[in-house]
Amino acid sequence: MTTSPPSQPASTEDLLVETLPTVSRLALAYAPRPARMQTLALLALDTRLAGLLRNSREPMLAQLRLSWWRESLGQPADKWPEGEPLLAALRTWNGHHGGLVSLVNGWEALTGAAPLPETALEAMAQGRAAAFATLAQALDCNADLRIVQRLARSWALADLAMRLGHESERNAARALALADRARGLRVPRALRPLQVLHALAARRLDKGEDAATSPAAVLAAMRIGLLGR
Template structure:
């Protein structure tokens, strides 16, 4: 295996608030799936951190390539001494999720690397499908659910990205598409076991509806708790 990539910076207060909210959502998943659910979110944060902390696209590409190879190698090699990879090997792979099944998440983040071309709707769609669609599909696998959660993951990732785009017109389009999809996909009451997963989507929709309520706002926690209890 290639040498380990540089460590990402410690999370900022804003990132820590997001992680605490996500931990609350994970708490609504069945106990047997929580460790794997959290490990998959750890992977997503690790990949996001590469883009957040790398100013040179070539360096970012090298770091993402390392992760793509490392995930695929989990299928035939012991996990290296990296806490995220070890956590995935311990709690996700035993359920039947392959490292190669997770590698497309890396490709979703690669789409956002600055290659001199403007970010457009097609690239946003590719990011959302490869990042969120794959993440939600793999969490659903841990929960014993089917592939019906993939579109919700795509909408979740699109909503999250919309909140971080500096181009207001692009952010508005991405957010509008995500809001419509989240409303449609969350209209049906989910089974209790899936409410950790749908809770993430509820938080994403709250960010679109109430952009002034940042992660950690008490009303977001109340909304998530209500969803966890009622499915609404």
């Protein structure tokens, strides 16, 4: 009787990729190898924080969980506990991870009572924009920070318009997204996943929920991911 060889433990990268939604995995596919782990860490953190809100019955509980991430990101990486794959991935940011507190603050802005005011939606968009600007710094793309923030904010608003459950919140996010479209902006290849996320979110905003993963969208993502436009 033959036995199968023991399976290898999943790597940090594999564990984190499995947590990502389809659109984020599609965008990550176009990260150059030197930028892949840093990009994965940001996308995985954004996904984790979204899950904290989604799976917390009370806003106070979500805020407590978010505060753990705020405190952790405010510490030097050598103070972090071992065994958390996401923190392990964030060590590749070489000390830039403190800028991701803005992302935690952005998600916390969504823990208020419904319907959320426009200021909360704006805070969320700004938090995501600042997080991608921090990624740009971690990848030595400092010359492109304004473009990165502009594109990330536009993506964040379009994504929120599809993500929010309350009708008036969705309508408000949609109005903000339509008023803040970022057209014709290009970022360095290291940040190509952001370009893909933005294009797919804009397509979804225009054409509906399924547009982000339709065959046409996958082809569009491939073109943008490879060519940047």
